Structures are given as C-alpha cells and as structure tokens.
Amino acid sequence: MNIQPIVYPERENWASLLARPMMNAASLFDIVHPILHRIREEKDDALIDFTQRFDGVKLDSLRVGEAEFEAARSLVPKSLKAAIRQAKANIMAFHEAQHEPLVEVETMAGVRCWRKSVAIQKVGLYIPGGTAPLFSTILMLGVPAVVAGCKEIVMCSPPDKNGQIHPAMLYTAELLGIKTFIKAGGAQAIAAMAYGTESVPGVFKIFGPGNQYVTAAKQLVSQEGIAIDMPAGPSELAVVADASANPDFVAADLLSQAEHGTDSQVLLVTTHEPLLEQVQQSVGKQLEVLPRKEIAAKALANSRMILLKNQEEVVEMINAYAPEHLILAVADDEFLAAQITDAGSVFLGHYTPESAGDYASGTNHTLPTNGHARAYSGVSLDSFVKKITFQKLTPEGIRNLGPTVEVMADGEELTAHERAVSVRLQYLG
Amino acid sequence: MNIQPIVYPERENWASLLARPMMNAASLFDIVHPILHRIREEKDDALIDFTQRFDGVKLDSLRVGEAEFEAARSLVPKSLKAAIRQAKANIMAFHEAQHEPLVEVETMAGVRCWRKSVAIQKVGLYIPGGTAPLFSTILMLGVPAVVAGCKEIVMCSPPDKNGQIHPAMLYTAELLGIKTFIKAGGAQAIAAMAYGTESVPGVFKIFGPGNQYVTAAKQLVSQEGIAIDMPAGPSELAVVADASANPDFVAADLLSQAEHGTDSQVLLVTTHEPLLEQVQQSVGKQLEVLPRKEIAAKALANSRMILLKNQEEVVEMINAYAPEHLILAVADDEFLAAQITDAGSVFLGHYTPESAGDYASGTNHTLPTNGHARAYSGVSLDSFVKKITFQKLTPEGIRNLGPTVEVMADGEELTAHERAVSVRLQYLG
Numbered sequence: 141m142n143i144q145p146i147v148y149p150e151r152e153n154w155a156s157l158l159a160r161p162m163m164n165a166a167s168l169f170d171i172v173h174p175i176l177h178r179i180r181e182e183k184d185d186a187l188i189d190f191t192q193r194f195d196g197v198k199l200d201s202l203r204v205g206e207a208e209f210e211a212a213r214s215l216v217p218k219s220l221k222a223a224i225r226q227a228k229a230n231i232m233a234f235h236e237a238q239h240e241p242l243v244e245v246e247t248m249a250g251v252r253c254w255r256k257s258v259a260i261q262k263v264g265l266y267i268p269g270g271t272a273p274l275f276s277t278i279l280m281l282g283v284p285a286v287v288a289g290c291k292e293i294v295m296c297s298p299p300d301k302n303g304q305i306h307p308a309m310l311y312t313a314e315l316l317g318i319k320t321f322i323k324a325g326g327a328q329a330i331a332a333m334a335y336g337t338e339s340v341p342g343v344f345k346i347f348g349p350g351n352q353y354v355t356a357a358k359q360l361v362s363q364e365g366i367a368i369d370m371p372a373g374p375s376e377l378a379v380v381a382d383a384s385a386n387p388d389f390v391a392a393d394l395l396s397q398a399e400h401g402t403d404s405q406v407l408l409v410t411t412h413e414p415l416l417e418q419v420q421q422s423v424g425k426q427l428e429v430l431p432r433k434e435i436a437a438k439a440l441a442n443s444r445m446i447l448l449k450n451q452e453e454v455v456e457m458i459n460a461y462a463p464e465h466l467i468l469a470v471a472d473d474e475f476l477a478a479q480i481t482d483a484g485s486v487f488l489g490h491y492t493p494e495s496a497g498d499y500a501s502g503t504n505h506t507l508p509t510n511g512h513a514r515a516y517s518g519v520s521l522d523s524f525v526k527k528i529t530f531q532k533l534t535p536e537g538i539r540n541l542g543p544t545v546e547v548m549a550d551g552e553e554l555t556a557h558e559r560a561v562s563v564r565l566q567y568l569g
Numbered sequence: 570m571n572i573q574p575i576v577y578p579e580r581e582n583w584a585s586l587l588a589r590p591m592m593n594a595a596s597l598f599d600i601v602h603p604i605l606h607r608i609r610e611e612k613d614d615a616l617i618d619f620t621q622r623f624d625g626v627k628l629d630s631l632r633v634g635e636a637e638f639e640a641a642r643s644l645v646p647k648s649l650k651a652a653i654r655q656a657k658a659n660i661m662a663f664h665e666a667q668h669e670p671l672v673e674v675e676t677m678a679g680v681r682c683w684r685k686s687v688a689i690q691k692v693g694l695y696i697p698g699g700t701a702p703l704f705s706t707i708l709m710l711g712v713p714a715v716v717a718g719c720k721e722i723v724m725c726s727p728p729d730k731n732g733q734i735h736p737a738m739l740y741t742a743e744l745l746g747i748k749t750f751i752k753a754g755g756a757q758a759i760a761a762m763a764y765g766t767e768s769v770p771g772v773f774k775i776f777g778p779g780n781q782y783v784t785a786a787k788q789l790v791s792q793e794g795i796a797i798d799m800p801a802g803p804s805e806l807a808v809v810a811d812a813s814a815n816p817d818f819v820a821a822d823l824l825s826q827a828e829h830g831t832d833s834q835v836l837l838v839t840t841h842e843p844l845l846e847q848v849q850q851s852v853g854k855q856l857e858v859l860p861r862k863e864i865a866a867k868a869l870a871n872s873r874m875i876l877l878k879n880q881e882e883v884v885e886m887i888n889a890y891a892p893e894h895l896i897l898a899v900a901d902d903e904f905l906a907a908q909i910t911d912a913g914s915v916f917l918g919h920y921t922p923e924s925a926g927d928y929a930s931g932t933n934h935t936l937p938t939n940g941h942a943r944a945y946s947g948v949s950l951d952s953f954v955k956k957i958t959f960q961k962l963t964p965e966g967i968r969n970l971g972p973t974v975e976v977m978a979d980g981e982e983l984t985a986h987e988r989a990v991s992v993r994l995q996y997l998g
Contacts, residue, residue: 223977251931255949272982392989392993399986490993498978510794512796513957514689531916531926538922541659544656548656554825560923
C-alpha cells in the first residue's frame, strides 16, 4: 500500500490532481423510479414487500414499538450510554448557540421589517443500516431537529434479518424524544417519508446519508418539491501538515478517513518534504492492525500526498479542492484557518482529530462532500428552520415609502403594483 | 371576470382547493439538455449563436462595455434613479442586519467549537428579459451578494433586438458595483454561468427567476453540483381579511399579484361573508383601468375566495397552503402572524401592500412558491454564504473528550476513528 506522492505539481495539473471520481446517478434513476411509484400507490403494503425483498425480513409492524424501546434501554452497555449522553450534551450546546435572535429593522420611519426562524414542521431522518449501528448519525440529525422544534420527526432505518433495530440506535433516538421510528431502508424508506403511507407520516424535508439508491431517491423526490439536506458524495479529508506535525497523528487521521469506504478520498498537502516519507511509513505500520484494513488500503490507493512550494500554494489548493473535512496540523493553525474560504469543517492544531467532530465535540458531521463546500454548508440548526420575513407599514410608513414603490412599479410597467400603493395613499389623503 | 367564491368548504376538500397547477419539467429537459451540452463544448461561439437564434441579435461582444454603463447613467430619469437608490438603501439595511456574529462555544474544557459565515466566492445572478426592465430583481439578488462579500458576481440578462440591455438595469447593476454583465438569456445563460466560457466566469451558485427553460436549465445544472437558489414556480398571494379590511385595498392587492402572469395564484380567505361580494365588485372596477387586464383576468379566473367558519380554520388553511406572499388585512394582525408557520413573506395590517416588499421596504422578493415555503426560506444573506464550522482541542480538551469518542467509535466498529484519538492520548501519556 502506498499513497501516491506528487512533488511540486505544475499549476495546470492541479485540476486533474484534485478531481473527484465521477458519479453517474442517471442509471440509478431507472431502478429507483419504480420503487418510488409503488410506494406512492401501495403505501405500507409495498413498504413491507420491499423490506422482505431487500432486508430479508417480513415485518408485521413497520413501527418500532414501546417494548422494543424498553428492551433497548437495558441492552446498551453503561459506558456507551454515558458516551452518547456526553456527545448529545456537546452537540446540543453547539446547535443551541445557533438560534438566531429575531432581527428587526425600521428601514424608514413607519416601515418595520423583521425575520423570524420557524421550525420546518415535519422532517424525516434517514439512518443507514449495515454492520454497525450509526447512533452518531441519529445524534447529528436528531439534535438540531429537536433544538429547532420540528413538530413531527420521523426516523427510518432498515431492520436486521430478525426485524430488529440495533438497541444503541433505539436508545439514542429515545434519548432525543424521537419515538416515530420506522423499520424501513433504501429508496423505499425515502419514498415513504416523501409521500406518506399509513404508518409513515409524510414530511417536508428529508435528511441523512445512504447508499447510491437512497441518494438517487432523495434526488428524485427533491425534483418533486420535497427538500433534502444536501447532495451526497463519498466522504473525504484533506490534511495540511508542516514540520511541527506528528507523522503518527497525521497517518492515524488519514486512516480514520480511509476506513469509511473504498471510495473515500484522502489528501495530504505539505511544504515539508520529509513528512511524505514519514507519514507513508506510519500509515503502513498503523494499517496492519486495523480490522477494516482492506477497505482503507483501497481508499489510500486512490489518495495523494502533495508537496507544494509555499503556504500561498497550500491555501490556494485547499480552497480549490473544497474538502469536506480539513485538518490543519501546522504551527500557525489559526492564521491558516483564517484564509480558508472553501471547506465543510476545519480541525485546528495537533490535538484535534476529525473523529472528535465525527462523534462528540459538538459540531455536526453531516457536511458537504464532492466540492459542494464551495456553495453548501453542513447541516446545522439552519437546516431545520425556514426564515420567514415580516413587514408592517404604518400610515406614516406608506407615506414615506409609497412614492418610491410607485416610481419603481411604473418603471417596470406593473400598474397594479403601483395602484396597490396609490389606492392607500389616496385614502389617507 | 369572477373570482370563484367557496363557502364553508368541508375539510376533505381543502387539499384539492389548495392544489397548485402541476408543472411538468421532464419534457423541457429534452429541449434544454442539448443547449447545455453545446455551451459546455463550444462556449462563447455557442452563446453568440443561441443569442442570435433566440434573441434575434448577432453580438460582437457578450459583455456590457464601459461606454454602455456610462450612457445608461444619463438615460435613466432622475426620479427613477432616486427611487432605486432609496430601495437599495432599505434592502441594504435589512440584509446587513442578517450578518451572523461568529458563534463560539466551549463545549467541554479545552474543546472550542465555532462557526463562521464565509461568502460563496463566485455567484451568478440571472435577470429575465421581456418588455419591462427588472431592475428590482437586480437589487434583490445583487444587494445580498454584495453584502455577503462574494468575490465574483456575474450577471446575465438577454439583450433586446438591438443588442442592448435596458439603461435602468445597467444603472442599477453599476450602483451595486456589478460590472460583469453578460448579454445572454435563457438556458444558454444558465449553462454559461455553470460551466464558464471565454467571456463568462463559471460560478458555484446560480440565482434568479426565469421562464420554463431557465428553470429547467437550473434544475439540470443543480444535479451536476452547481447550487441554485430554490425551486421555481408561479408567483402567488394569499390575503386574510376581516371586517376591518378595506375591500378596495384587498382588491388592489389581489390584482397586483394577478398581473404578474396568467399562471399567478390568488387566494382570499375570510370569516366575514360580506367581504366576498365587496371585493368581487372592487376587483371588477379596478381591473378595467389596468393595462395588463387580460393577464390579470385570466389569473383571477383560476383564483378563489374562501369563506371559513373561524380564525382557527383560517390559520390551519394558510399553513396548509404555505403561500409565497401572505397579507394579513385584519385587526389583530400581530396575533395572527404569530401563528403562521408556513409562508414566504408576511405583510401585516391595512397599509402594507405586497408591492412594498416587491420593491423597496427592505425585505427580499425572491421567495419560495408552490408550497416550498414549508421547507425553504426566501433569498437572504444566508443564500450567499456558507457557514463553515471550526474546532480546536487543547491537550486538556482531547483528554476530556477523547474517551467519549473512543467508546462511540468502538460502538460503531470504526477502529481507525478510535485510534486517531488513542494515538494522541498515548503520546500525551
């Protein structure tokens, strides 16, 4: 296993160096579209049928029952419960600080404008299945939904072969007060939340990661007017390191990203040449002890270590790449951070591994991948609210503002717009 | 012309009463896709070619030149310039108040997390053509882009038959410091901003209204990773009125919405029966003097006046409809406004016509239509920034947080995530 080292690349090669693997969703639409259609038509019946087909279990009830929540409470080890509670407290604190105060501006005398954040009333949170229980994703999506005050929070995750949801997931959901937990996965779960079924309340916005079918289903329902959190792509990490960096820390961080999946992207950027060899060696050593070493090795084979000439080039390359995660393992981390314009989440200094933010520091781990950090933010409290604007004019206000509106409406040849003002001004005399 | 009156509708009929006209974008994709493809391949040449075909003018230069900006300054009437400057000042004041202070939270001792708003570096603003110059749209998109500090702001609008952009539009763009003004419209303009051409800088996010081809092009490029402001649909207004309402004001407001286009939606909801007849009569009278009366009459023919039993029903119906614009022409407007959870922008009281917000009060007029107000906000400063999260742990911080991360990573069977912490804790001893 070797991470490909690239030494002083020419500027014209940067774009190809930083290119992401192309994704082709179009072919998936043909597979996913009929699933969406059947859920819309046959609702619960179709959902039970797809769950039997894809998850290998025939469910009597799609909803997790009270007895299952209760059993979960005693099945989760004490140490894990405590860790989940600590993570919840930190994530809660960070997201509660994102509450926006009502902003009111009197733009002219008698013209009062304000903006208020209002929770999206119904949201759906998708939690992928697989071998390990992703309770961290429940925290990352559930906490801001609860903090925002969403009235209806629906959670979907595929059941195991015995029709069960992992106890640690049920424990986490219940801890957040989320009791509408549906045993359904894949495109069929997304469709159920988009259209609603007998068991699954329809929602206005759908959040959460998932496989390619889930991603395609989210794209399709978003074209039908259901909002989604953000476009999805493979997870990625860029590390900037200098002579002050500890090669073992850097290697451990690269590996933590690489173990996510064979399509994960990892990038090391440095101006300190000896680091290339040091990190390479440490990666080789640390890789050996990982249970997921085959996945990590494949991801690393697609990854790069790039040596650049100076810090200006480093800043330019990182912003051009717009990584989901960015670790700044450098001496002047705060100075460097101030120059980053394009990244999802930034981890400063030598004691801030990405996994801190993946789990428990307080920031959200649902972040823009695939260069979307250029225009998208990660999930936050904002993702669970709409900001509604309000305005109220007094008679004095319309006298002050009205003539401006009349002239502009006339300039755009919209006479009825002009008249909506003048009828009031005439009345006021 | 009659607006259809509906008296005390049964609850089970609400959904069909409030249904929007279905839009079918899929068939447009077949028309728009080849346009996108040609712009991507042939760039400026294709853009000039499409402009000749669709706008009837062969351009030598796609960019508005300095001489054209200069000429515009003397061509715009003084009164219109003053109105545009006043509107700009109000919109600037409201959007500047949306700057989010940097929020920093120390979630545990030594674990510092913060969030910073950073401007999207390159944005594209599309301004539709047509008979009248939409300088108000330039203000509504340009002001927040400037306030956010976007580095590159590209504006596109189709030229007239003489290859010109209306002076009032150039005056407004220049007033905002926006000098990259491209003479291009339709799907080809969206493609040029998405992919970049010799004359048109490529951007990360595209804003602006437009016809069905523009809308389809925005949808297609958004699937390729270019962000867009929001899904588009016909403009709409709901008015809630009670016995305190002036029927002439209400009628003028309904007409101001109806003149936008034949597909505009207008809804009057009241518990005061006499208002139905009074508004009907006033609409008939006021319609006669409108230059755009044929458009307005067609829109009104698809519109509804609904009599409901009580205020609870009113609130429920409005939230179910989730109108783009909502006028509360009632005595207790602030009480009612507090119960609105789903609307784009709300206008309170008898002296607040929608046209105030369309032009000059300070709020943004780019708002979610078609029920999207359930999950989307209107354009604001937020639309032009990404919110990047940052975190920094001290040695004390990783000692405090680390064990929580280790337990959770172990619970999710991600060993390399766990090791990224433990390698640091071991080093610290």
